[in-house]
Structure formats: C-alpha cells, structure tokens
Amino acid sequence: MPANHRFSYRLIFLLLLCFKTAQRLVSGDPNDEACLANLRLSLEDPANNLINWTKPFFSNPCSGFTSYLPGAVCNNGRIYKLSLTNLSLRGSISPFLSNCTNLQSLDLSSNQISGEIPAELQLLVNLAVLNLSSNRLSGQISPQLTLCAYLNVIDLHDNQLSSQIPEQFGLLARLTAFDVSNNKLSGPIPVNLATRNGNFPRFNSSSFVGNKKLYGYPLEEMKSKGLSVIAIVGIGLGSGIASLVISFTGVCIWLKMTEKKMEEGEGKISHSMPDY
Numbered sequence: 001m002p003a004n005h006r007f008s009y010r011l012i013f014l015l016l017l018c019f020k021t022a023q024r025l026v027s028g029d030p031n032d033e034a035c036l037a038n039l040r041l042s043l044e045d046p047a048n049n050l051i052n053w054t055k056p057f058f059s060n061p062c063s064g065f066t067s068y069l070p071g072a073v074c075n076n077g078r079i080y081k082l083s084l085t086n087l088s089l090r091g092s093i094s095p096f097l098s099n100c101t102n103l104q105s106l107d108l109s110s111n112q113i114s115g116e117i118p119a120e121l122q123l124l125v126n127l128a129v130l131n132l133s134s135n136r137l138s139g140q141i142s143p144q145l146t147l148c149a150y151l152n153v154i155d156l157h158d159n160q161l162s163s164q165i166p167e168q169f170g171l172l173a174r175l176t177a178f179d180v181s182n183n184k185l186s187g188p189i190p191v192n193l194a195t196r197n198g199n200f201p202r203f204n205s206s207s208f209v210g211n212k213k214l215y216g217y218p219l220e221e222m223k224s225k226g227l228s229v230i231a232i233v234g235i236g237l238g239s240g241i242a243s244l245v246i247s248f249t250g251v252c253i254w255l256k257m258t259e260k261k262m263e264e265g266e267g268k269i270s271h272s273m274p275d276y
C-alpha cells in the first residue's frame with residue numbers, strides 16, 4: 001500500500017528528526033560543561049543553594065535560551081552570565097572557570113569564597129563584569145587580568161587581597177567601575193586609575209580606602225603619619241632645650257658634689273695632718 005508506505009517514511013523521518021534534535025540538545029558545549037562541573041566541585045555549598053547543580057544536568061547546561069542551573073544565563077547555546085551572589089558559598093574559584101569562554105558577566109559577590117583569583121580568568125576575553133566583592137579572597141591580583149580588554153566593572157572590595165594593584169589596570173580603557181576598597185593592598189595607586197584629564201580622579205578615594213599600606217592620589221595624606229614641619233621643629237627644639245637643661249643641671253649637681261667632696265677631703269687631710 002503506497003499510502004501506508006508514505007506514512008511509515010514520514011514516521012521514520014519524524015523519529016530521525018526527533019533523535020537529531022534530542023542529540024543536539026543533549027550534547028552541550030564541552031567547554032561549558034567542564035567549566036560548570038569544575039566550578040561546582042571547587043565551591044562548597046553548606047546551605048544547599050546549588051542543590052540543583054547536579055552532575056547529570058551538566059550535559060548541556062544551555063538547552064534553551066536560559067539554563068536550568070540557577071544563576072546561569074545562556075546566549076546562543078553558551079553560558080553568558082553567572083550570578084551566584086549571597087548564597088553562603090565557600091571553597092574556591094576553579095581555574096576551569098576559564099572554560100566558559102563566552103562568559104561576559106561573573107558575579108560571585110557576598111559569599112565566603114577564599115583562595116586566589118585564578119590567573120586563568122585572563123582567558124575570558126569577553127568578560128565585561130567581574131564582581132567578586134565581599135568574599136575572603138587572598139593573594140595578589142593577577143596583572144594578566146588586563147588581557148580581558150572588555151572589562152568595564154571590576155569590583156573586588158571587602159576581601160583580603162594583598163600586594164600591589166597591577167599598574168596595567170590603568171590601561172583598561174572601558175573601565176567604568178573599579179573598587180578595591182577594604183583589602184590588604186599596598187604600594188602606589190596606578191596613576192592611570194586615579195587621574196584622567198585635569199585634576200578630576202577617574203576613580204575617587206572610595207575605590208581605594210581601607211587598605212592600610214596603599215598610598216597616592218586620590219587617597220588623602222595620612223594625617224597621623226605626617227606630622228607637620230612646625231611640629232617636628234618644635235618637638236626637636238623642645239627636646240633639645242630640655243636635654244640641655246637636664247644635662248646642665250646634672251653637670252651643676254655633679255660639680256657641686258665634687259666640690260663638696262673635695263672640701264670634705266681637704267678637711268680630712270687637714271684633720272689627719274699632724275700639726276707641727
């Protein structure tokens with residue numbers, strides 16, 4: 001029967017189509033899969049906020065326009081945005097995060113994530129937003145991060161980052177928000193981050209405060225550190241005069257005492273000397 005045949009062909013065709021679609025849906029981007037699976041492994045989740053970030057889901061995290069992984073947003077079948085903020089996350093940031101090569105926005109703020117910011121993040125060439133604020137990140141800020149040339153937000157405030165702010169950060173032309181306040185940074189503030197044209201700071205002191213050993217414009221001169229010249233001269237003169245007076249008195253007393261002793265001695269001698 002030709003009609004029957006046509007029907008079975010259609011059925012086979014439909015089944016094939018379904019299979020193809022299913023296959024495309026199941027096989028996700030291997031880079032994104034490696035990225036998310038490793039990030040999930042490196043993060044600790046005591047509050048079970050990532051309970052739905054379970055292993056089987058990592059095969060194709062972007063089957064639709066949005067990911068079923070809470071906090072992940074997809075675009076063209078790739079992870080485009082990761083926002084895991086205020087979820088009591090601990091642990092560290094996996095260097096494999098750099099496998100999410102289409103990532104444009106990474107927000108892991110307000111958790112308790114520790115360890116270093118992986119230098120591998122330099123491979124995220126599309127990254128525009130990096131918000132790792134209010135965590136426990138330590139170590140130095142990698143100068144390589146400036147290879148992410150599209151960065152326009154770098155928010156690293158309230159961490160324990162140390163060492164210097166890389167000079168190269170001043171070269172990030174698109175930067176509109178920069179905050180490294182309340183860390184343990186030291187050394188000079190890169191000139192290009194502070195001054196743009198004229199006397200207006202590109203980023204004001206709020207971006208840099210709370211780092212004891214960080215210095216330079218736009219941070220104010222530390223008043224406790226820099227005593228005024230007059231005060232220094234005054235203290236110098238004062239202590240000089242005081243020590244002069246003290247030593248003078250000392251010498252006077254000493255002289256008086258030796259004089260007395262000598263007098264006494266003379267007396268003794270005169271006493272012990274037999275009278276002729």
Ligand SMILES: *[C@@H]1O[C@H](CO)[C@@H](O)[C@H](O)[C@H]1NC(C)=O
Nearest residue numbers: 030031034095096098099120
């Ligand atoms: C993921 O990143 C790691 C480290 O950067 C790299 O070795 C690996 O080839 C990347 N790709 C996959 C699919 O794991």
Ligand SMILES: *[C@@H]1O[C@H](CO)[C@@H](O)[C@H](O)[C@H]1NC(C)=O
Nearest residue numbers: 048049050051052053069070
């Ligand atoms: C996990 O997924 C289930 C079912 O889709 C949902 O009810 C629950 O709210 C999700 N939990 C979290 C923490 O996202």
Ligand SMILES: *[C@@H]1O[C@H](CO)[C@@H](O)[C@H](O)[C@H]1NC(C)=O
Nearest residue numbers: 047049085086087088110111
């Ligand atoms: C962070 O999460 C806690 C608990 O889930 C909540 O009480 C608090 O309001 C959140 N903070 C912000 C800034 O969203």
Ligand SMILES: *[C@@H]1O[C@H](CO)[C@@H](O)[C@H](O)[C@H]1NC(C)=O
Nearest residue numbers: 085109110131133153155177
């Ligand atoms: C970074 O995240 C924190 C907390 O979620 C938020 O308050 C802050 O505004 C963000 N930074 C920027 C520059 O958007």
Ligand SMILES: *[C@@H]1O[C@H](CO)[C@@H](O)[C@H](O)[C@H]1NC(C)=O
Nearest residue numbers: 176177202203204205206207
């Ligand atoms: C720094 O600039 C921000 C806006 O860019 C502003 O909200 C803040 O008040 C300024 N802080 C100081 C100390 O000038």
